[in-house]
Amino acid sequence: MYAIVEINGQQFKVEEGKKLFVNHIQAAEAGQTVEFGKVLLVEKDGEVTVGVPAVEGAKVVCEVVCPLVKGDKVLVFHKKRRKGYRKLNGYRHQFTEVSVKEVIA
Numbered sequence: 001m002y003a004i005v006e007i008n009g010q011q012f013k014v015e016e017g018k019k020l021f022v023n024h025i026q027a028a029e030a031g032q033t034v035e036f037g038k039v040l041l042v043e044k045d046g047e048v049t050v051g052v053p054a055v056e057g058a059k060v061v062c063e064v065v066c067p068l069v070k071g072d073k074v075l076v077f078h079k080k081r082r083k084g085y086r087k088l089n090g091y092r093h094q095f096t097e098v099s100v101k102e103v104i105a
Contacts, residue, residue, distance in 0.1 A: 004041040024094040028067040042105040058105040062098040069095045
């Protein structure tokens with residue numbers, strides 16, 4: 001059984017026991033249970049249910065493993081040739097690690 005769920009503007013394929021890195025959830029604490037109700041698709045025993053726009057009564061229950069995880073550093077380099085202009089910026093995206101406990105459909 002799996003489901004496609006929208007979490008903070010991104011879509012994820014979730015299954016029970018799977019860990020996900022989602023966009024940072026501000027109010028999350030370690031060990032806290034979080035529910036996501038915008039389930040777009042559910043597959044159960046070969047039967048696929050597609051929501052319009054979401055499946056009614058379906059939700060995904062997750063537990064926050066780590067509330068703040070920093071991603072890999074992304075370097076952004078700007079240069080204008082023959083002008084002596086160079087600029088280097090670094091950026092690390094913030095994620096929240098969650099573990100899927102159950103998919104209710």
